[in-house]
Amino acid sequence: MHRIVIVGGGAGGLELATRLGNRLGKSGRARVTLVDRCAVHVWKPLLHEVATGSLDTHAHEIAYAAHSHWNHFTFVHGEMTGLDRERRCVRLGPMLEAEDGGDEVLPSRDLEYDTLVLALGSRTHFFGVPGAQEHAIALDTLQQAERLRKRLLQVCQRKRALGATEAHEAVDVAIIGGGATGVELAAELRRMESTLRQFRLLSESPRAAMRITLLERGDRVLPALPQRVSDTTQTTLEKMGIAVKVQTSVTRVGPEHVEVDGGASIAADITIWAAGIKAPGVLASLDGVAVNHINQVKVTSSLQSETDANIFALGDCASCSWTAGVMVPPRAQAAHQQAMFLFKALSARVKGGRVGEFRYVDHGSLVSLGSPTAVGSVAGINSSGRFFVEGFVAKLMYAALYRKHLVAVSGLRRTVFAIAAQGLGRLLAPRVKLH
Template structure:
């Protein structure tokens, strides 16, 4: 395998403090220019934010070479996938092309999937990229690194339930969300056709969502909104409130287990008002093509099944020789360095990071990935300058659950009072939207984010409220 070409030489800059000579080892072995090479595997929220900021700070000046690796060609903020699945968001207008982002922010993008690691040679191996016809587009490659950051995120955990992987859909990627949306539209059109042929028949579409965490709850509310809108676009006989039946199945005693109980109670009340059935203390034992079976003996009819009951990390990290926990996360120290190699860092869902204040590990949330990306931006800068690394401290800022246009509810952590503050309605909605906008500001800057927001608002006035094809 050949080593991927290096970034172009950056323009000359004023002299800067040189990094530790050990940083040059990987570059020297690869026959490349003597500047530290930082490889980030995973272009999710944390990985892309880190690559963008490091590129602007170090890539622009030629002080470091930054390479981002991801198997997909573009990025979409993961918390938006339920909106894509429901058809209320067009992924194409909200995604970021990695190649363009790399061009604008002075880093290199390599498309491909991680498949190997040689820690002694400081190289990662990347699989070949093939197109939809199975033709090879990019060959397998080996990328040298001086600092490696793992940010591969997480995937759905089916917990070994028979039939789950075969018959239930997950929402780990845009392609999966788009597939669910197409199947939803097809199911609704078939129900409308049955009503046209037999007006007296009560046709319906049954959607069963397994897991009452934030993803499952937000998806159910967004789907109810979509079902109500369908009537305006041709499915006039389909009652969006009653003919599209939504059921959430949760193995635990209540929904939204990580959030305070009062948040869960308020959300459950609103779900009931939306005619969304919530079944708690129901453990799924088997998934069939059109049915969900539970331990209590229930047999739930289902046209579409979504699994949103848990996460794990892709097994590749263990396969390439790194120690992992039972869900595939790499244990890291407070510096976010792996326990076995100071040159390898991990952040986000794929990292098991200590949270000493709570005698636990940092929860796999978007805010954690964002905070860890900010931390590593500073830490890697210190590493380049030969300084000691600080310790990461996670600050829980609370959680918000968006129920689409119906409501937003959540809790904020009060730093002064030390207590949680329950919020809902317009304020909660604005804060929820601001999380996404803050992500965009990190990627694109304030001015472009404002202009993009205005453009999307104007576009929303000339297109349907949901994506219909």
């Protein structure tokens, strides 16, 4: 059988594996294999809610092993470390007891393929800022989100217990990067604060509030979105008591402060880095696979590597042209569209048919600013081809994006049951995870 190996179980990779498994794997026309270094999948746009404890990971995670069994593909737990293009083999590193080390569970392995799909997503780009990698917390993985959540709770508890005055009890949080991740995290932290006060992890005094500062190098937050969305978002954040500083470049990150251009220093008990992305470094080490300056695989209009027709790439790790001089943006909707294209293209390829060309359609963007609020620009019918949405309607549309992802991966019936179970779970526990 034709061997299709997909490396990376993010939104695009998991959806592609699921669709190919149910069509080609189930009928025996191809052997579909998904490789990921983690055992479970959590939709990446939800990580800011994991970090603030407002989302129960156990209720929202998808176990790759079980999901692969139900959808007729094979899951291999491992991390890609190299590639032998002549032998068409993916090299997997040894599997250890824990991410930071421990005994070897499985040795290094080779995985043969006829068609390889790279869907490794992206990692945080620290741009060489001194101290950033050592002292700032990124938000790329579930483990990092959990680390941030626990750190927040620990700092709040320490300040509450040891603060000599109300001013000393305040928790300073600096978020570097005014894109969607930074903006949504800032708003979610403000929501988290009320629950922490309720359960006495923060003082009830206004002076002991969580002081949140959002730093953006450009001249506005959400620079990739329309000006009106950006302006409305900044106004909303400032009404929440979040300090928004644009045209501010970070020059150094220390353990308890952030230095910006001009020599100013901003106090920070916790620093979160949400400014810029790059593809995983392993892609730059693959012999004969062309990548750009941020390690993204250079692909043609059919999402095939420019240097190897047997290798495809999708999502954040692919450098794909959209219009003249503009690349497909690193968004969940792009990964979904590319997964849908590759599902049809690889099904045709197995039959010996033509792959075709990918065309990206921008349906707009939505940003969550807390429980009842969202803002964004979505595809519509007016002179600009867009219409502006905010408030409760925008929040419903934002929530529907995740439901759409669940339906694409798990099917309608499982999604309905999952939503019901999650709703019941919220009735039996605090809104924020407190441990």
